[in-house]
Structures are given as structure tokens and as C-alpha cells.
Amino acid sequence: MSVSEVVLIKQHLIDPEVCIRCNTCEETCPVDAITHDDRNYVVNAEVCNACGACLSPCPTGSIDHWRVVARDKVFSLAEQFGWDELPTIEQAGATTADDSLATLVGGDDAPSQLNAAVSPASTQAPHSAATPQTNLHGVKNPIIATVAGNLRLSAEGASGDVRHIVLDFGSLPFPVLEGQSIGIIAPGTDANGRAHHPRMYSVASPRTGEREGYNNLSLTVKRVTESDAGEPIPGVCSNYVCDLHKGDTVQVTGPFGTSFLMPNHAGSNLLMVCTGTGSAPMRAMTEQRRRLRAAGQPVPGRLTLFFGARSPGELPYFGPLTKLPPDFIDTRLAFSRVPNQPREYVQDRMRQRAADVAELLRGDTFVYLCGLKGMEIGVLEALRDACASAGMDWPSVHQRLVDEGRFHVETY
Ligand code: NAP
Numbered sequence: 462m463s464v465s466e467v468v469l470i471k472q473h474l475i476d477p478e479v480c481i482r483c484n485t486c487e488e489t490c491p492v493d494a495i496t497h498d499d500r501n502y503v504v505n506a507e508v509c510n511a512c513g514a515c516l517s518p519c520p521t522g523s524i525d526h527w528r529v530v531a532r533d534k535v536f537s538l539a540e541q542f543g544w545d546e547l548p549t550i551e552q553a554g555a556t557t558a559d560d561s562l563a564t565l566v567g568g569d570d571a572p573s574q575l576n577a578a579v580s581p582a583s584t585q586a587p588h589s590a591a592t593p594q595t596n597l598h599g600v601k602n603p604i605i606a607t608v609a610g611n612l613r614l615s616a617e618g619a620s621g622d623v624r625h626i627v628l629d630f631g632s633l634p635f636p637v638l639e640g641q642s643i644g645i646i647a648p649g650t651d652a653n654g655r656a657h658h659p660r661m662y663s664v665a666s667p668r669t670g671e672r673e674g675y676n677n678l679s680l681t682v683k684r685v686t687e688s689d690a691g692e693p694i695p696g697v698c699s700n701y702v703c704d705l706h707k708g709d710t711v712q713v714t715g716p717f718g719t720s721f722l723m724p725n726h727a728g729s730n731l732l733m734v735c736t737g738t739g740s741a742p743m744r745a746m747t748e749q750r751r752r753l754r755a756a757g758q759p760v761p762g763r764l765t766l767f768f769g770a771r772s773p774g775e776l777p778y779f780g781p782l783t784k785l786p787p788d789f790i791d792t793r794l795a796f797s798r799v800p801n802q803p804r805e806y807v808q809d810r811m812r813q814r815a816a817d818v819a820e821l822l823r824g825d826t827f828v829y830l831c832g833l834k835g836m837e838i839g840v841l842e843a844l845r846d847a848c849a850s851a852g853m854d855w856p857s858v859h860q861r862l863v864d865e866g867r868f869h870v871e872t873y
Pocket of ligand 1: 831
């Protein structure tokens, strides 16, 4: 047997079909191996050390792709910038044929070691979560939904235009669980003449449908009119979605998400913290438990919600939320821009309820954070302080929550 040495590496790649271009991976990468152009996020194989720091913060799982390739044939940045989808394993072209001696840099078990990397959020779903369906439809085979409703949620005169969009799938199967997301492909092309990539939205309805028994779901979408820096920039997909009419058809991908899911076992409490349209998954989970209660079934555990918005008129689902009985859900709202009132954020409300928060963290509780990226630090500090005032050590509590699939974060 002739023996030629082929050095193989597991090249880290990002799935352009699923990536929502939220920049989390690029911000997280400790060695600056991730970069982007106006289309794709890509990984520089010459720089990436496969440390795995970027994996769990990724909200979609698009970051967690690997191809075994010969070290001298890695996919270049230019190639990755040009992709609309990942290359297949066959296209990656590496083999471990009998006549070659393959040396796998990083070892055979590299991906599993990476998945076990210490992370600030759980990559595992709660142990009693239902099994999610994922990636049933991609950009090549989107499912077509029909708009069944488009209702403005924000009050007239509010600065933000927030919409409750209902999509119906007719007789086509598209099962989703609370906490999962879907992609929407806006029609038309971008400045380079290429089809728009899908934008992700969290599902705001429970597994039984926005209208119970119907094959539909809802989304909470805010019209984007300016960039983070305040420049006027119309969001391609949010404007498309906010302008949809009943009867219009929409291209949908997904469902996505395998860990930001709710527990179903008796005694499981939910501690939900959200800002703005980050309330979508919290509404889905709350509605799932509200329906159990309405059907006379036992509600598995306590619900606690900290919810921040600029004003009551900007807070999605304000009316229905305030009608939920306090013995069903303990709700604390924080408003930041109400005239003549001090600015309040969710973390301020959490501090006011530190003893209750600490008691929840001691018990059988699952924590969910969703909304603005900026809220993360403040919320983590509030959790740390709540633990400290109850004589608990936040780093070890946090680690236990992460390890047990109890700490879920989706912020953009
Ligand atoms: P928003 O109206 O801009 O803000 C909501 C509230 O959060 C405001 O009161 C705001 O206060 C406050 N806030 C700002 N910075 C904060 C901080 N550092 N800590 C705590 N609170 C802070 O929110 P939005 O426009 O709806 O944005 C929601 C976010 O959720 C977006 O980033 C979106 O991408 C994300 N998201 C959406 C979905 C979905 O399905 N639609 C799903 C997941 C995540 P100020 O008065 O200071 O602005």
C-alpha cells in the first residue's frame, strides 16, 4: 500500500441560509477569526482555533458547522463570501481513503469537545421540553404561508410601529414550539442583485396555533426605520412584513431553535425577562400555560415576567397582559420613556424583587432573556445581586442553570 500523508482539519463554517447576520459571533470570537461583508459572515481558517466561544451565543445554530478538509484546500474567505449555502460534505472533497494516512488536526472528537465548552447560556433544552422540528424548509424550498391577519399592537401616536402578524399554513405541516423562530424571505433582490437572505422572527403563539386548532402562528414585528446609530434606514424585511395584507403569501423557512424551549413537567417555574418585541417567545410560553389553565388542566409551575418598553403604548400585548390574573403570572413592567416618570429598566424591577428572584433561582426554575442585546449585562448584574443578597454565589448558580438547560438567552 502506498501511503501519502494528508493533513485534515475540521474547518469551521457558518451556514449562510440560517445565519441572521446579528454579529454576535464576530463580537464573541476571542481571536477575531470571524468577519463579514454585506452578505455573509465567514470564518478565517488560518485564524480560527476552534475554541467554541462563538457557538452557544449564536441564536440560530448557523455557527455550528464543520467540514473535514485537507489543510491546503480550506475554503477561502472569498469563497465563503460567495456562498448562498454551505458546500456538501462531498463538495468539501476530503476523504480518508485506504491509501492515505489522514491526520485529523484537533482530533476526531473536536466537535463534541467544543459543544461542551463553558458558555453563558444553555445549549441544551429543558429536560422536559417537547422535541422540536427544525430546518424543514430552507431558502431552496421555502414553505408558502398566507397572511391571516396584521394588527397594529403599538398605540396610535407611539413612536414604534409594532405588529401582530398571523401566518396560516393551510394543510401543509409546519409544527413549531414556543421559543422557536422562523425565517421570512422578503421578495426582490439586494443592492448586488441577489435574493434577500431570510430574517428571523420568534414565534409569538403556542404550539396549538395562534388560533387554537388552526394551522397558524403569530409573530411580533417592529418596523425598522433607522439604524442603531439613528440614521434613517428602512429595514428590508420588517417593512415588508409590517405592510402585509390579509391574503398575501409569504415565503417562510425553518422552524429554527433547539434549546430556547419551555419545560413541561409539573413544578417547573418560568422566569422571563424581555424588552420590546423580545416579548414574542414569552407570549408564546405564557399563552401555552394559560390555555392549560383555561382547559382545567394543572398549570405546571409559577410564571414570573419582567417586561420593559418605552411606554405602555409601546409594550406589545399590554392590554391582554394586564388582564391575566396575578395568581397565574407575576408581572412587573418597566417603562423608560414615560413623561415625568423616572426611567426604569427590567433590571431595576428585578432588583426591587430580589428576594423573589433568588427564591426562584433556588427552585425548579428556567430563565429566559429575550430582546435588546444591551439588556444582557444589566440583567446578569441584577441576577448576581439578587443571589448575593440571598447568600448565594451567582457564578455557581449561573453555571448550574446553564448545565441543566435552564438559562436561555436570545438577544440581538
Ligand atoms: P425598544 O423599544 O428599543 O426597547 C425596549 C425597552 O428596552 C425600552 O424601554 C428601552 O429603553 C429598554 N432598554 C434599552 N437599553 C436597555 C438596557 N441596556 N437594559 C435594559 N433595557 C434597555 O425595543 P425593540 O425595538 O422592540 O427591540 C427589541 C429587540 O428584541 C430587538 O433588538 C429585536 O431584534 C429583539 N428580538 C426580537 C424578536 C422578534 O421576534 N421580533 C425576537 C428576539 C429578539 P430606552 O428608552 O433606553 O430605549
